[in-house]
Amino acid sequence: MSKHRLHPGGTKPASAERGTRGIGLSDLGALRDALKESAAERERARAAAAKAAREAAADADLFRREIGNVAPLAAPPRAKHGRTPPPALPIQTQLDERAVLDEAISDEFDPEVLLDTDETLSYCRAGIGHEVVRKLRRGHWIVQDQLDLHGLRREEAREALAEFIRDAVKRGLRCVRVIHGKGLGSIGKEPVLKGKVRSWLVQKAEVIAFCQARPHDGGAGAVLVLLQPRAAQAAPRG
Incomplete structure (x- = not known):
């Protein structure tokens, strides 16, 4: 610890006195x-x-x-609904196709003006030679598919026939068979669908000829139908 030097005479330096006086009580x-x-x-x-x-x-x-002992509520297990939504239905497309069918096939059409007057009531479209019908009777074209209308009502049969012809055209088929029955199960034993089927077929542009089936192909209870070839179906109409 440094000591202040005393001036002669025992007095403190002047600086020390000023520091002590600077910090007051x-x-x-x-x-x-x-x-x-x-x-x-x-x-x-x-x-x-x-x-x-x-x-x-x-x-x-x-x-x-105040509350006491509590226990959590026993919540029942939640059922998981795994129901798959039904596929979307093209309702407007179905309505449009139905309208086309209604316009394309009419029950009011009289086919007698177009059918040949033999017992088989054969038919060939204008411009088609009768040789086509003769070949159809002889089995020149192989039957590629068939539609059985047994048990159907008139409206059901009409729609089924139109759908069948349209599908056959899309598949490029040439010869098909339509089984309408001989009418043995109908009232009065009258072959109601026989005449209707021929009337409907005459109105289809895709049908170029038809005739009664041969005995081993159904005879009077069926009709053989010849459709236009695919090239003719794809050709633009004038």
């Missing part, structure tokens, strides 16, 4: 009071936090005592 008292206030503020905050924690714990304990 009032400044030390204010600093001491500030430190005490800060410590007191920290103590009050700690006490308030401790009190809040005790009150929260007391409230939670009171709540548990």
Whole structure:
């Protein structure tokens, strides 16, 4: 520790006297009071936090005592719906096709003006030679598919025949057989569908000829139908 040198005569230097006079007792008292206030503020905050924690714990304990033991509700298992939505139906397309069928085939058409007047009521479209019908009778074309109309009502048979012809044309078939029956099960034993089938076939542009089937192909209960070849079906109409 350095010591102040004493001037001759035993007096302190002038600088030492000025430092002692710069820090007064009032400044030390204010600093001491500030430190005490800060410590007191920290103590009050700690006490308030401790009190809040005790009150929260007391409230939670009171709540548990009031409620008592509880058990979760037994919720029933939820059913999982695995239903697959039905496929979309082309309703408008079906309606359009139905309208085309209704316009293309009419029950009011009289085919007698177009049918040959033999017992088989054969038919060939204008511009088609009668040799085509003779070849059809002789089995020149192989039957590639057939439609059986037994048990169908008139409207059902009409729609089934139109659909069958349209499908056969799309597949490029040339010769098909339509079984309409001999009418033995109808009232009066009249072959109702026989005449209707011929009337409907005459109205189909895709049909170029038809005739009664040969005995081993159904005889009077069926008709052989000759359709236009695929090249003619694809050709543009004038």
